[in-house]
Amino acid sequence: MSLSRQHELHKRRAGRNKGVGIVLAALIAIVFGLTVVKVSSDNFTMQSANEVNNGN
Amino acid sequence: MSDASIQTTIRHGEAEFGDYFALLKPRVMTLVVFTAFVGLLAAPVAIHPFIGFCAILFIAVGGGASGALNMWWDADIDAVMRRTAKRPIPAGKVTGDEALAIGVALSAFSIIFLGLATNWLAAGLLAFTIFFYVVIYTMWLKRLTPQNIVIGGAAGAFPPMIGWxxxxxxxxxxxxxMFCLTFMWTPPHFWALALFVRMDYDNATVPMLTVTHGRRSTRVHILVYTVLLAILAIGTGFTAIGGPIYLAVALVLNALFLKGAWDIYRRNEEMAEADNFAVEKKFFKLSLLYLFAHFGAILIEAGIDRLGVFA
Structure with a gap:
């Protein structure tokens, strides 16, 4: 018994892989979007070099 | 390795992507998304649209994760109930271990990301909601007490609070x-369902009120809870989230809901079986409209406040 190219098993795995791919792409877009929004908000402040050196 | 050694049949667990998505109870998720959305927009503080979108998404994922954990734990009773027998685990499409892994992973993901995107109070409330639904309701109360629906309903009532x-x-x-509105709405909604899917709960030995206290008592309970719900729902119209539109919607829908509960109360089993539980089914359908319309009206009132239409 051989596996044909159009076996049901392949279709299921292909669909699953596609789904996981879309979810991962969406996750990247969300993390990127959140980072942009957070960094550009008025509340966002960077630590100065002195603060970093003083361990604050 | 020859071709002959490769398995050509569909193994248990060779699920499609949609089967994994079904674990998240998409229909329940619509209620979670909608009520959380209303809670978020009814709040008097503006939130960045993208953060708001992410907050709703993470709340929905957290709700879905608790659904997957519920299916993992309840696979045995899902298999004997006609309404739930086609769920991914009893249908043999997804294994219990997979559902557990997806549930735990998505729970952790949704809580951490909601905390990072918004604040840790919202994340804590989401964590408590998942814990309440999975541990308190699913593992503990569902098979122990006929008040399972009343207490378990709290889990479904948290999303607007999390959004807020x-x-x-x-x-x-x-x-x-907003929490109380969903909390008080849940018992009459599910008890009406239990009246016309009785055999399912009997077979699964889930102690629904219909099984433990009888159907007459369930009809009384529906009426009592509907009266309490109507007082709460109409009273909400006079608070900060209410207003003339909410009050008009609440008055009409609560009148219809009370009429439905009264009709259920007056019927006996012979009358219900004669028309195949038409009144109970109508009440159940109305209950869906009831909740969506109340939260929709809160949303409209919030929009009016933002735009200052009646200012």
Missing amino acids: AAATGDISVASVL
């Missing part, structure tokens, strides 16, 4: 009122 907390960072009377 995501925007404001606190808990207020308004967000507690």
Whole structure:
């Protein structure tokens, strides 16, 4: 018994892989979007070099 | 390795992507998304649209994760109930271990990301909701007490509070009122369902009120809870999240809901079986409209406040 190219098993795995791919792409877009929004908000402040050196 | 050694049949667990998505109870998720959305927009603090979108998404994922954990734990009773027998685990499409892994992973993901995107009060409320639904309701109360629906209903009532907390960072009377609205709505909604899917709960030995206290008692309970719900729902119209449009919607829908509960109360089993539980089914359908319309009206009132239409 051989596996044909159009076996049901392949279709299921292909669909699953596609789904996981879309979810991962969406996750990247969300993390990127959140980072942009957070960094550009008025509340966002960077630590100065002195603060970093003083361990604050 | 020859071709002959490769398995050509569909193994248990060779699920499609849609089977994994079904674990998240998409229909329940619509209620979670909608009520959380209303809680977020009814809050008097503006939130960045993208953060708001992410907050709703993470709340929905958290709700879905608790659904997957519920299916993992309840696979045995899902298999004997006609309504749930086609769920991915009893249908043999997804294994229990997979559902557990997906549930735990998505729970952790949704809580951490909601905390990072908004605040840790909202994330804490989401964590508590998942814990309440999975441990308190699913593992403990569902198979122990006929009050399972009443107490378990709290889990479904948290999303508007989480949405509100995501925007404001606190808990207020308004967000507690939205919680109470869903909490009080859940028992009559599910008991009406239990009246016309009786055999299912009997077979699964889930101690629904219909099984433990009888159907007459369930009809009385539906009426009592509907009266209490109507008082709460109409009273909410006079608070900060209410207004003329909400009040008009609440008056009409509560009148219809009370009429439905009264009709259920007056019927006996012979009358119900004669028309195949038409009144109970109508009440159940109305209950879906009831909740969506109340939260929709809160949303409209919030929009009016933002735009200052009646200012």
